[in-house]
Amino acid sequence: MEFRLLGPFEARHEGHPVEIGSRRQERCLLGVLLLDAGRVVTTDRLIDLLWNGSPPASARGAVQTYIGRLRGSLTPYEVRISTRGHGYLVEADGHRIDVEEFGDLVRRASAAADPAERVRLLDRGLALCRGPLLADAADDELRDRLQGTVEELRLVAVELRAEAQLALGQHARAIAELVPLAARHPTREQLVATLMTALYRGARQADALRLYRTTRELLVAELGVEPGPRLREVHRRILRGDDRLDRPGRPVYEVRVRDESLPWSVGGHPALDFCNTFAGWGHEPPLPGAEWLRGYRTLAVWAGHVGLIDDVSVNRLLHLGRRDPDQADAVLTETRRLRTALYACLTDPDDRPAFDTVARHAEAAAKLLVFRRDADGRGRWWPDLAGGLRLPLHASAWSAAELLADPRRFTVRSCPDERCGWLFLDESGLRRWCSLGTCGRPAARSACHSA
Template structure:
């Protein structure tokens, strides 16, 4: 038997997948597997399954689950049920206090991960950086997504999942340290940029990105990265960078020789090491609640197109809808089909300016050819070199936050065995696109599950109605929900209802509470910059109405004719800043109703209040004040 928990939960017997379909059975088996060869007490199993509200029949029901597992997985020790390579039979034993699942050590992917992690650390302690990097890469390949990603975890498994995730992060940091010691700073920039985007307050990742940029001759970019790190720490935690990060900043300013790349006299790198391929994908740490239909749609489109043309999948959605997370998770699901490399680029800088394809191609070619690769000076030659490499390879290209087709086109691989996955707030239309996947808001139940995944079931149970109101207030946008959950994590004594009352203005809102508009202010500003000035100006004014509007109402509010108003409303819809909620009347334009999501109304109010002091958007001064209403 082989059991995987580092990603979707899987159990294999003789290479046949036999995962229990019932959610409670999966929970029981996962808990027994992660504590294999140790007794799991009955009270632990009951707490995992029912937390602090077990039914009166909990013990009997648990015994029924164990009986079903024994039948499903032949865990009674009968011949033919192999545990691992040794052929030892797995057993599910009963003890006076609980149950114990016996498994061979390497039958559990988490055990293999921990063993390789320890081996890699020992190699690092011995200064064997090349072996360290390779061993830790092997360890990280065990991960196929978040631990227990399709198991409804309770408090016991949740604690294990947190421990495994922290261990994974430490292994990623150690592997990057090894790569920096080997002089692979060019290759690390894309990966570190993605890691920092997902975890802006992780000072370890921030420091490594600054160092990699500096060693790559991009001193100004390294200094800008420090400023972004400082802003993130101040905005989210109210803290200044650590002394170590500040010291690194001073060293960059002084061009300290200690920051120079290590001399690798015994190592000459002219391309990817044998048997390896560039991998720039950030880690898959996503929670893809309610995304199975969209993932299946994208998977089918890739399978249908493969071998005939390059599959190009574009995920679109509102700011904060999770389209970048969706693309990254999908890329990790299919990465094994593209063994020659996975390339990743963010196509919009944090300040909202589009990334030049010229610069992205430089990073791609460095990843493909190694730090000593000769990068062509002209755009035409860079595109030609890149396409020649992709033409006869199986490579995956992930482009996040794309602005338009002209930016995307030079970065698409040409090989029929390649694939491209793209996220964009803007709706893109082009014959090369295989499938456009719209990433919707979460349903009320999906929003509750997301809050539960962060805060736990007990917190939800204490104030279920308040949690439902918060999901409604966030309009099901995952980013808004996660940001709200972070606030409640920092204030464990708050109820959901109290947070909702603060957001609605019924209670005073503490200073800096969700001051970034549910985490959506930066991404909304980046999206608005893609629009004409008149439409930028229209967004906060129309959102301030806090109700669905027609073209005629918009025209009256903006002082323009209805044709212009309709054009601006449709531009907002194209960029997912508004949505059509009423198309009655057979398509007559004055029957369309355009709605603004509540978190975006909050952002619109921030734009209105900040415009006289800031130049966030073309120096418009909206002169409005918006407070969110139910």
């Protein structure tokens, strides 16, 4: 079966429309279950959503009746609605749901290095959006409660596509798509920054500057904050006529090393920056664009960039990675697991399994450390080349162990926004850097907590 929720509710079997639910509320209930396909939705939540918090006394019985009718309609098509505890779930049996397909396309696009491929994937994804979520089954109040994640994903998709269009020199198309969106979301700074860049490339510098002024005034008046670092940087470069804004394919906040796109080092310690190679720690599945460590090459270049290994080692690793890509991918996967364990150590001091995981990796790294003295007489421990492709893993583990043994780890702060989660040595770092390329909103609005 194929279910379409991004617009009027539709169900299809082998390409042919299927009538499901004779009542609007039945289709709405099914839509709610499909948005969480494979997960239980409690009866209480279904009642709250279907009647907008003001259910009649007969609501529980009505939900049971709706479920019975939907089961009768869906059983011939092998769609199962199961009762689990105090709720129901649609079994994830391989049925196509446009919301899930949209999310998958956006995630694939965010990982694509080729901007043309990114545009192609996002065009496919955004074409699935035929209108408001459950346009003919949900009212505006319910839609506002349901579509938060879906709407955010759509905005991310448009932003990603616009940035890819800029990389391809298609600034006119980006402007046409972003102008109406910016009018609806005037304080979304990443969107505004991308539109300002597109306007500048389209020889509309005055319009770009007016947009910045309007956005700044709105942020100050409504939220009491100044624009974030990225928006201010775009504004500064437009004023200076910086030619980097005319150069396609380079977000102004990124670091390019050996043709790899890396995040800025803002944590104050390599082990924190290791955790900050991922944005969206509080969100599952990972948000589009959250992963910086897209491949082993990126890992090796990043380790060299933050000083965990030297240039000779980076060159060697890039050579080994080309010769044995499967082993390189395996090391990358293990490195991401180490990163997850380290993040848990820094955000939950009682997570003993996480500490044990980091300790095991640090012990393995310690066996391959060599002491080297610099020209000024100072020395440090370096991971030996004998570690092969595991070298950046060992280097990251040793850096993690050093941080966990450092009293400064008790001052670590994390952004609580699920779109971010980046770590900083203190609150001032969070306020300065958080909104740049992670959660996308001024960090001053977000409370922080001790790790």
